[in-house]
Amino acid sequence: MSESKANPRDNILDAAQRVAGKEGAGNLTLDKVACECGMSKGGLLYNFPNKDALLAGMLDRLLEQHKSMMDSEEKSLAGEPNACLKAMLGANACHEVADPGVYLSLLAASAHKPELMAPVKETLAEYYQRLQNESSDPDMATILWLAAEGLIFHAILGLAPYSQSEKNRLFQKLMQISEEAL
Amino acid sequence: MSESKANPRDNILDAAQRVAGKEGAGNLTLDKVACECGMSKGGLLYNFPNKDALLAGMLDRLLEQHKSMMDSEEKSLAGEPNACLKAMLGANACHEVADPGVYLSLLAASAHKPELMAPVKETLAEYYQRLQNESSDPDMATILWLAAEGLIFHAILGLAPYSQSEKNRLFQKLMQISEEAL
């Protein structure tokens, strides 16, 4: 009972991500999610009482994963200058490489009910504030962070005109500048 | 007969943008658009034969406006170095300021049917290519462009943790760097 069967919540969340990727973020339906994770609709609704809860759950997990990734990045950067910026860039890069679909929840939630995005907005505000307070050159730090965000959003919307390897190079370049130019 | 009554297509497109803003990009329905522009559903479908056509029309107008804005920016920048990058930044900034809702069509189309985004993707690819060919430091130019894109996407999703004036300052900063650092 240790292999391949995580807790049902995560199974469902994974399935929802897959559906969002395949059908388009706005066409995520309960039926499709239930089908995708080999569960009945009733079972799905037992775990998430309604669609809003499912979307909120997706966002919540995304935020949590992102946060823990940032924390570990930051720990390994110890007291380096601009550790905060570097950790944020690193978290964005890693997360995106691990599974490009994780960020689809942003699109799905925002399409369905923009209010659900409130926690995301809060988190972003925290990050931004830290960037302002802990960077030697806040404006430049903001710009580098925004560039990383741009990379992510291009990926979410399937608009990226550059290859995966070019994207990785750009992420590295961002890291590099955040050491050199600040 | 000269005032306030533009052609019906543009009226509808404007109404669709408003609806996307109010109800969320994924909740744009033909009924709501028809109601918003004071027209019946039948009338709407006379102008746009189906929903896909409406979304495509929104994207098309966005792309056209953006292109013409870039052209005029570029003309006024004559042969300056990195004119391409500066024009792109300028077009993004101006367009966003003029009406933050214009870009909502990206979200709406992408939620409803990602395939509709193909023309957007093409346009982006052209821009990116030009940036590579016509910039003295392509990587840096790309990063500045991505930062501008990040600003836009934050705005679309209502996630921006900075004020309008801070955003304007950031746009100016981008312009400035594109003169100095390249």
Place this chain on the structure above:
DNA sequence: TCTACTGTACCATCCAGACGGTAAAGACAT
């Protein structure tokens, strides 16, 4: 047996799109 969960059947609502109708503005022939 109790708890935790599954699966089915069903309902009310919403929505895209089809369709038939209509009013007004020409076009054309007489």
Place this chain on the structure above:
DNA sequence: ATGTCTTTACCGTCTGGATGGTACAGTAGA
């Protein structure tokens, strides 16, 4: 100028299908 025909632009209704959500009966393990 008059009557007929056509086109343009739009309206309002209807329908089939999808969708979110509920109710409930069933089941496996503790």
